[in-house]
Amino acid sequence: MKQAIVVIGGYNSAWPQYLNMARHLEDVSGLQAVGVPLMPWHWWAANRKQEGGELLQKLEETVSWAQRRFGALRLTLVGHSAGGLLARLYLQEQPIWGHVYAGHEHVSRLITLGSPHCQDRGTTTDWFLTDMANTLAPGTPYADRIHYSAVMGRYLRGRGDGDRREQRAFRAYQFLGGEGAVWGDGIVPVAAGQLDGAETLILEGVAHSRKYDRNWYGGSRAVIRRWWLPRTVDAH
Numbered sequence: 001m002k003q004a005i006v007v008i009g010g011y012n013s014a015w016p017q018y019l020n021m022a023r024h025l026e027d028v029s030g031l032q033a034v035g036v037p038l039m040p041w042h043w044w045a046a047n048r049k050q051e052g053g054e055l056l057q058k059l060e061e062t063v064s065w066a067q068r069r070f071g072a073l074r075l076t077l078v079g080h081s082a083g084g085l086l087a088r089l090y091l092q093e094q095p096i097w098g099h100v101y102a103g104h105e106h107v108s109r110l111i112t113l114g115s116p117h118c119q120d121r122g123t124t125t126d127w128f129l130t131d132m133a134n135t136l137a138p139g140t141p142y143a144d145r146i147h148y149s150a151v152m153g154r155y156l157r158g159r160g161d162g163d164r165r166e167q168r169a170f171r172a173y174q175f176l177g178g179e180g181a182v183w184g185d186g187i188v189p190v191a192a193g194q195l196d197g198a199e200t201l202i203l204e205g206v207a208h209s210r211k212y213d214r215n216w217y218g219g220s221r222a223v224i225r226r227w228w229l230p231r232t233v234d235a236h
Contacts, residue, residue: 003108004072005033006062010081010114010209012040017210018080021218025078028224032070036062036083043082050128052086053097059090060101067106074108080217081188081208084115084150085129088137091146096136104142111149111227113217114185114208116176118192140197148198151217151227153185153206165212186212201227 005025007018015035022033036059046052066072079087087110089096090103118130140148158170158180169187170180177189184190185208194200203226207213215223 002070002072003031003074003076004066004070005029005031005076005078006059006066007033007035008059008077008079008083008086009035009038010083012043013080014039018218021224024218024221024224025228028221028228029076031076032066032072033078034062034066034069047128051097052089052129052132053099055086056090056096056099056101059086060103063090063103063106075106076109076111077103077107078111078113079115080113081115082129084110084112084117085133087112088133089129091142092137094136096132104146107146109147109149111151112193112195112198113151113227114153114188114193115150115195116188116192117150117195118176138196140195143197148195149201149227150193150195150198151201151203152188152190152193153203153208153217154183154190155185155205155207155213157181157183158189184208185216203227 007022009015009018015037018035022035025033038058042055046055063075077087090101093102116130156169158173159166160170160180172187173182173184173189174180177192182189187208190202206223207216210216210219
């Protein structure tokens with residue numbers, strides 16, 4: 001069965017930032033890869049309206065294009081950060097913001113990279129995508145047909161009295177996970193990036209994005225091999 005990969009970028013990102021990642025994925029997987037054409041203003045508009053219908057529409061259009069262009073019958077979705085939340089919503093068969101996407105019919109694998117799932121962790125974040133995903137798509141509802149992987153980097157421990165990077169991580173972890181003095185990828189704490197029912201992969205030394213370190217989830221073929229063809233969890 002012919003397959004392809006669709007890459008979904010994170011909040012406030014521009015899709016050309018993922019072109020190198022897509023090429024690395026093609027080299028590692030042997031499949032063709034394409035990115036969803038999202039730009040910062042799409043995210044800003046969604047956040048302002050607290051509604052992500054346009055984001056999901058662009059994901060749906062990209063999936064349809066990949067099916068036609070590559071002749072792919074099934075797809076792997078790779079969602080970085082907030083892109084992983086979008087992917088979870090896209091899979092659902094019930095209406096999301098007034099439209100039915102039912103992406104589970106076209107997808108065989110979902111890989112989330114540093115996504116703030118924040119599920120069942122006692123968190124209080126009110127970010128609309130996390131709340132919507134956990135309300136309408138809790139856990140892994142299509143695990144009988146889709147393989148779910150939740151990948152997290154163990155890159156930096158937050159410290160309220162640390163250096164600038166550690167303090168920034170402390171604040172981000174505190175917002176997303178309730179505690180700041182924990183390990184994470186620099187933005188998302190390890191616990192908040194796990195998804196109930198999904199395979200969990202914790203990658204030692206991998207950062208949230210290239211803004212923090214060139215050794216991020218999509219930074220090289222070597223890093224991608226650690227989550228595309230996992231053998232064991234790197235760290236506990």
